[in-house]
Amino acid sequence: MKIFSFLAIATAFLVTGCASVNMAPKEDSAKAKQFSPPATASNAGLYVYRNSFVGQALKKDIWIDGKCLGESAPDVFFYTEVPGGKDIKVSTESEFSPNDLVVKVDAGKNYFVRQYIKVGAFVGGAGVEAVSEAVGKNDIAKLEMAKPGNCSGAR
Template identity: 50%
Template structure:
């Protein structure tokens, strides 16, 4: 039993999970990083290609609505109404973690989802990265199919 638990934990952090990918044509189109349509802002959420937590899939929501499920080296994009506050959330070990953005119309925002250790399994968190780092990540990673989360919506009320 003393060997079993470390083996399970090791697999959790170094295995490899996958999620459905968007078509290569759509991925290439999105990677052009065109400016958002009038009045909107674009939020890109990506997960690095790190092997840490590679066996885990983690949900991402924008304003409580499912964006999709991430795996290593994947990203999503969603246009949102500009000049408003928006909340990006990710599934973590016990409850979602949230990042609030005050967006401006016409701008692009890049959010990195990263895996962190937890008590039972790895959790996830979010951080905003600068334009240069975000664009580099999007160029390297694959666009995942949007719309599949463990829950289609989450409650953003902070109790």
């Protein structure tokens, strides 16, 4: 019975509260939402966002090829440029180990990755998934851009 009570409290914690992170200026967010091609022709644009209702109180690190992109919170997105023509690894922290997604990116195009929170045994975990351009643009239009950096854990 104690375990059931603990799980009920943990689940309530995951769906209540609200984590916050440092936000980018509104002008930067608006510019990124224009979804222009990358500024450097040999690069690809990468949008990573979180719009899930679950885990409102949790912040989760996001890494690109082992480098900190930023710490996510509910209803935020990040935009960065990555070298085109190669595979990149998008990682997020989870309950026991990182979850990774490898995406092949072509120069001159934008790519969209959604981070989602999932219920874990002790704390919420996170995963990442590639989404279509149409879904990504629609989702990001409702979000605000977070400042890059400030990951809480070392990689």
